[in-house]
Amino acid sequence: xxxxxxxxxxxxxxxxxxxxxxxxxxxxxxxxxxxxxxxxxxxxxxxxxxxxxxxxxxxxxxxxxxxxxxxxxxxxxxxxxxxxxxxxxxxxxxxxxxxxxxxxxxxxxxxxxxxxxxxxxxxxxxxxxxxxxxxxxxxxxxxxxxxxxxxxxxxxxxxxxxxxxxxxxxxxxxxxxxxxxxxxxxxxxxxxxxxxxxxxxxxxxxxxxxxxxxxxxxxxxxxxxxxxxxxxxxxxxxxxxxxxxxxxxxxxxxxxxxxxxxxxxxxxxxxxxxxxxxxxxxxxxxxxxxxxxxxxxxxxxxxxxxxxxxxxxxxxxxxxxxxxxxxxxxxxxxxxxxxxxxxxx
Numbered sequence: 001x002x003x004x005x006x007x008x009x010x011x012x013x014x015x016x017x018x019x020x021x022x023x024x025x026x027x028x029x030x031x032x033x034x035x036x037x038x039x040x041x042x043x044x045x046x047x048x049x050x051x052x053x054x055x056x057x058x059x060x061x062x063x064x065x066x067x068x069x070x071x072x073x074x075x076x077x078x079x080x081x082x083x084x085x086x087x088x089x090x091x092x093x094x095x096x097x098x099x100x101x102x103x104x105x106x107x108x109x110x111x112x113x114x115x116x117x118x119x120x121x122x123x124x125x126x127x128x129x130x131x132x133x134x135x136x137x138x139x140x141x142x143x144x145x146x147x148x149x150x151x152x153x154x155x156x157x158x159x160x161x162x163x164x165x166x167x168x169x170x171x172x173x174x175x176x177x178x179x180x181x182x183x184x185x186x187x188x189x190x191x192x193x194x195x196x197x198x199x200x201x202x203x204x205x206x207x208x209x210x211x212x213x214x215x216x217x218x219x220x221x222x223x224x225x226x227x228x229x230x231x232x233x234x235x236x237x238x239x240x241x242x243x244x245x246x247x248x249x250x251x252x253x254x255x256x257x258x259x260x261x262x263x264x265x266x267x268x269x270x271x272x273x274x275x276x277x278x279x280x281x282x283x284x285x286x287x288x289x290x291x292x293x294x295x296x297x298x299x300x301x302x303x304x305x306x307x308x309x310x311x312x313x314x315x316x317x318x319x320x321x322x323x324x325x326x327x328x329x330x331x332x333x334x335x336x337x338x339x340x341x342x343x344x345x
Contacts, residue, residue, distance in 0.1 A: 001306060002313040003341050005031055005333065006075055006225050008042035009053040010251065010322035017052050023326045025063055027318075030330045032067035034337035038103060039063070040075035040192075040225075040315055046117050050251050057090050064098035073103030075192055075225075075315075076174045080108055080125040081118045084132035084152060085159060088139035092163040100164040105192055106133060107174030127151065133171075140168040172223065181206040185213020190221035192315075195289040200308065207309065223313035226305065227290045227320045230335040234293040240328055241292065242282045244321030249280045251321075291316070295339035302344045314344070 007027070011020045028039050041059055044051035053059065060072040072094070077087060095102040108125040115122040131149040138145040139159035146155050163169050173184045175191040176198070184191045191210060195203055203224075211220045229241035286292055291301045302314060316336065319329045 001311065001345060002037040002223075003337075003344075004038035004040055004071075004073070004223065004313055004315045005036055006040040006042070006315050006317045007053070007319060008044055008051040009059075010050055010248070011048050011052045012247075012323060013049070015322070017048075020052060020322070021059070023329075024059065025066060026326065027329060027333070028063040028070065028072075029066050030333050031337075032070040034334055035341065036070055036333075036337065037313070038071035038073050038315075040073040040103075040105065042075055043078050043109075044111070044114075045081075046113050047111075047251075057094050060102070061094045061097050064094065064101065070101070071103050072098050072101050073172070074105045076105040076107035076109075076172075078109040078114065079106050079132040079136075080128035081114060081120055082132070084135040085139060085154070085157070087132070088136040088159055089161070091136075091169060092140065092159075092161045095163040095165055095169050096161055102163070102165070102169040103172065104169045105172045105174060107176075107192075110176070124151070137168065172221075175206070175210065178206055178209070181210040182213045185210045185215075188214060188218045190223070190312075192223050192225065194225045196225075200288065204309065221312045222309070223315055224305075224309055224311045225315040225317060227285060227292075228298070228316035228318055228332075228336065229292050229324075230295060230298050230332045230340060232294060234297060237292040237294070238282065238286075240332075241320075241324055244319065244323035245282060245285065245290075246280075246321070247323055248321035249285075253278055295335060298336065298340045299343045302340065306344070 007024055009020055009024055011017055031039055041056035042051060042053055043056050045054050056074045056077070060074070063072060079087065091102060091104050108129050112122060115125070120128070128151050131152050135147050135152050138147060140163055144156050144158040146157070147153060171189060173180070173187070173189045173191050175181045175184050175193050181191070193203060193207070198206060207222060214220055227245060229237045231237040231240055291298050305311070305314070318332055
């Protein structure tokens, strides 16, 4: 099993944006030295307390200059919001600058404010996503190409630079709504998923849907994200991370609230997510999806999650909410890398 870590870089009113960018770059350096396989950065907009990671590819390009081996991933690039030619250029540039270490996670996102801010109708998100992905793959793999879609058109265009990885950087699709698991399977695409979006019983069901849609000739590749904090004891882990974790769920609920009345059918699942967020507490997170405690407990918990979900990559969110002291975050990561990961590979 591979091990990665995720961040969406929230920035509280008490924090400076400059310092938060330095925090995540230092965290990625720790991950590189400690032996993590990948870092994954989210793309979110228009909400400082939720995230200042508006351009994860830029952060990853900076991280590439400070690291040697760790894979550098987006989780996810919101394709419907952007011109796919521009994303193809920027992703290829990041791949070249990193020596071929880019992993491009792609998806549609959930927050209505993203679509309002970019003046893109949210009901067009799926069609825009599918066209954008097709355009990007052509831009990377063909010397010149033409494309005539509903939203994107081009004629005999040569896009440079090309990615260092051939035929292109690995693509991973965020699967949240039920139909996306099927679409990812038909495309033969590895996926991200989270028990935050779909509760464990539904997530197991949808992973089966993805596996069946892949067909026998393609191996399933699933990366799942879980909140995590490693410390000297279960009590100390709770003391260090509970306030930040609850801050995250409160902010997430505020951002998802407009979806409870959204007419977009494919986002119906998020109405149930909102209901769960309003009831969330630390004990519930710890019981259902969290990995909080001393190394021995974390080893046991991860092995149980692996048995339950058969994941290929465990992605830990080490500072969910962004309020944990950076030195504490780094210590948690180092404990995880030295005392947990070797027992769960």
